[in-house]
Amino acid sequence: MSTLVYVRGYLVRLIIVTGCLSALISWYFVSPQADAMFTEINLINMNVSLFTLFVGIITISARYIRTIQARQKYWPYQLYAMVLMFLWVIMGTTAGLYSDFYQTAYLSTKITLHIAILGQLIFFMASGAYRVFRIRNLRTALFAIGAAAICALNAPWIATPFPQLDPFREWLLSHPGMAPGRGIAIAGAIGACALSIRVFLGLEKGALRATEAA
Amino acid sequence: MAKLPELKSQHIWAVVLIAYVTTAVMPLGAPFKIFDTTQEIYSFVESLPKGSIVVMGGASVFAFDLESSAAMISCIKHMARRGLRLVNIPLGVEAVQYQKYCTDAARVDQKYGGPWKYGVDYIQLPYIPGGDPALIQLLTNVRSAVSADVYGTPLDQFPIMKDVQSYKDIALWTCPHWGITSIFRFVTGERRIPTAHFAQAAAYTGSYGYRTVFPGLVYVTNGWLGGAGYEKLMGFAGVGHAANDGYALSSALLLIFTALGNITRLSQTGKEEEEEKVEVK
Numbered sequence: 086m087s088t089l090v091y092v093r094g095y096l097v098r099l100i101i102v103t104g105c106l107s108a109l110i111s112w113y114f115v116s117p118q119a120d121a122m123f124t125e126i127n128l129i130n131m132n133v134s135l136f137t138l139f140v141g142i143i144t145i146s147a148r149y150i151r152t153i154q155a156r157q158k159y160w161p162y163q164l165y166a167m168v169l170m171f172l173w174v175i176m177g178t179t180a181g182l183y184s185d186f187y188q189t190a191y192l193s194t195k196i197t198l199h200i201a202i203l204g205q206l207i208f209f210m211a212s213g214a215y216r217v218f219r220i221r222n223l224r225t226a227l228f229a230i231g232a233a234a235i236c237a238l239n240a241p242w243i244a245t246p247f248p249q250l251d252p253f254r255e256w257l258l259s260h261p262g263m264a265p266g267r268g269i270a271i272a273g274a275i276g277a278c279a280l281s282i283r284v285f286l287g288l289e290k291g292a293l294r295a296t297e298a299a
Numbered sequence: 300m301a302k303l304p305e306l307k308s309q310h311i312w313a314v315v316l317i318a319y320v321t322t323a324v325m326p327l328g329a330p331f332k333i334f335d336t337t338q339e340i341y342s343f344v345e346s347l348p349k350g351s352i353v354v355m356g357g358a359s360v361f362a363f364d365l366e367s368s369a370a371m372i373s374c375i376k377h378m379a380r381r382g383l384r385l386v387n388i389p390l391g392v393e394a395v396q397y398q399k400y401c402t403d404a405a406r407v408d409q410k411y412g413g414p415w416k417y418g419v420d421y422i423q424l425p426y427i428p429g430g431d432p433a434l435i436q437l438l439t440n441v442r443s444a445v446s447a448d449v450y451g452t453p454l455d456q457f458p459i460m461k462d463v464q465s466y467k468d469i470a471l472w473t474c475p476h477w478g479i480t481s482i483f484r485f486v487t488g489e490r491r492i493p494t495a496h497f498a499q500a501a502a503y504t505g506s507y508g509y510r511t512v513f514p515g516l517v518y519v520t521n522g523w524l525g526g527a528g529y530e531k532l533m534g535f536a537g538v539g540h541a542a543n544d545g546y547a548l549s550s551a552l553l554l555i556f557t558a559l560g561n562i563t564r565l566s567q568t569g570k571e572e573e574e575e576k577v578e579v580k
Contacts, residue, residue: 108432124443127429127436131444134428138392182395183423183449188403191396199362207549211315212308215556219564233557239500240550241331241524241543248332255335259511262504270505 094287101285104130142170235262303563311556318552322544329547333528336507337370340495340518341532343471344374349382352459352468355398357476358391363499367475368401369526369539370497374473375405376533379414383470384459385421390434391478395426395449401475404538418457423449431481438466438490466490477502483509487516498522 104126110119149163180187218229237243238254283289347353355371378385387398402421407413415421424445427433437444441463447453454460462468472486475497487494487509493516496506500522510517520529523546527539 108435120439124436124440127432127444130432131427131429131436134430134433138428181450182425183399188396188399192400196361196396199360200365203362207319208312208315211549211552211556212311214553215306215311215560217560218557219560221564229557229561233554236550236553236557239521239524240554241329241547242551244332244524245330251332251335258504259507263508266505267508 098285142174145170231261301566303559303566305563306559315549315552318548319545322548326541327544327547329544331524331527331531331543331547333531334521334525336518337520337525337528337532340374340520341377341529343493343495343518344377344381344383347381347383347470350462351383351470352386352463353378353383353471353473354386354388354469355401355473355475356386356388356390356394357474357478357482358389358394359477360391361393361397361400364397364476366499366522366542367497367526368397368404369523369537369542370520370529371401371473371475371526372405372537373526373529373533373535373539374495374497375401375407376535377529379405379407379420380533382414384462385415386459386463386469387421387423388437389424389426390430390481391476392426394476395423397476398423418448419459422457422459425449431485434481434485438485440465466492471495473497479506483513483517487513491516494518496520497525500524 103122107119107123107126110116111123146167149167153160153164153167176190177187214232218225218232220226220229235257238250238257244251244254280289344353355375375385385402387402389395389398402408402423403411405413407415407421409416417423425448427437427445429436429444433444441460442454445454448457466486469486469492471494472482472492473495474482477499479496479498479502482494482496483506486492491513494513495518496502496509497520498506503519503521506517506519510519520526523539523542525539526537527543530537530539
């Protein structure tokens with residue numbers, strides 16, 4: 086096994102175990118030493134997380150610069166994106182994130198565009214409701230009636246004149262609506278635990294990038 | 300039954316567009332009900348002693364969280380009226396801008412004629428990276444996770460931060476973000492801090508379940524309607540009221556198109572059955 090693989094595999098595991106133990110000990114026991122270690126590990130974690138913000142800029146810049154130099158397809162858009170990206174960094178750094186100037190620029194561009202993308206959803210939901218919620222058998226009937234009931238009971242023009250429907254609405258949301266979501270969340274959490282254990286034990290291909298280096 | 304033609308998607312989109320433009324140009328003032336869940340959070344804020352520390356904290360995407368802004372802005376106005384104090388804790392990159400948007404839109408700062416002064420009644424902390432461990436660190440000891448506000452001024456220079464050392468000083472955690480699960484886990488579950496989630500409608504059912512897990516500690520409002528209800532309780536018409544008309548029309552359109560789709564299918568099914576009848580001599 087090469088040194089790099091050895092370091093990737095075992096040093097990372099050691100860091101993970103140390104972090105987990107310090108978190109558990111500081112939670113379940115009164116230990117100033119464990120608290121201090123947990124604090125230090127958290128600070129390292131915060132610094133590493135902060136650095137990941139730059140990973141996106143570095144990655145995009147590396148790719149876009151290559152494309153622009155080679156004058157590949159869409160290179161003018163990528164040049165525009167690059168210029169805008171760095172101008173935005175300069176603006177944020179000089180004006181400040183909490184300044185009214187930066188806020189106005191941010192709301193006028195990125196947020197407005199993002200909201201426009203999300204706003205399209207209602208159009209697709211309307212046409213989707215027309216095509217998908219068609220009753221053909223019991224299963225599709227339950228699907229369509231359930232969706233229509235949730236939509237109707239939450240509608241202001243139903244909830245206001247018929248307040249006696251409110252308990253039924255709350256029951257629908259808090260029981261049949263919520264229960265599958267909890268099931269999915271629990272299943273996802275179990276899957277995440279299982280995957281974490283597999284990654285930790287090196288059972289996953291590419292886990293901790295140890296097998297790739299081999 | 301006469302066979303109904305299949306509507307093109309463009310026709311449906313055109314109807315939805317007309318509906319939204321109409322409500323934008325000519326507000327309908329559609330009535331709405333104040334949900335019990337909205338009343339609960341209003342009553343809880345009313346019960347907090349003057350000077351209590353409330354946190355607006357979480358992480359998500361600005362555009363997604365906009366739906367929660369109606370209730371959050373109303374709550375901030377409520378806090379200002381009650382003499383409470385607000386600490387903004389952004390755990391996501393866009394949360395800084397979103398929390399600034401909510402605070403500015405509430406018009407509580409003295410520069411807008413409100414009662415609050417920055418650093419005394421409210422403060423904006425910078426983006427705190429690190430996810431869940433950073434949140435845990437912040438709850439354990441605020442200054443171990445962050446040492447200055449968003450402007451870079453050391454926290455100890457602000458009167459409000461003299462009263463905020465750890466989670467024990469927080470009376471209520473409000474979260475107008477999608478990233479509520481971590482808040483429920485570490486703020487509500489582990490440290491028993493009452494939490495109000497101004498939920499997007501799509502997240503409402505997921506958050507509502509935590510009311511049974513942590514009874515008496517979790518409050519949830521339902522999307523734009525919840526925000527409109529809070530605005531009504533506060534006595535003003537804000538973005539929640541404005542969204543209510545579109546909300547009412549779109550819910551009606553969804554039901555109409557669902558019914559129309561089924562009627563179209565029934566008409567086509569009947570036609571098929573008639574065609575299948577063949578006389579055999």
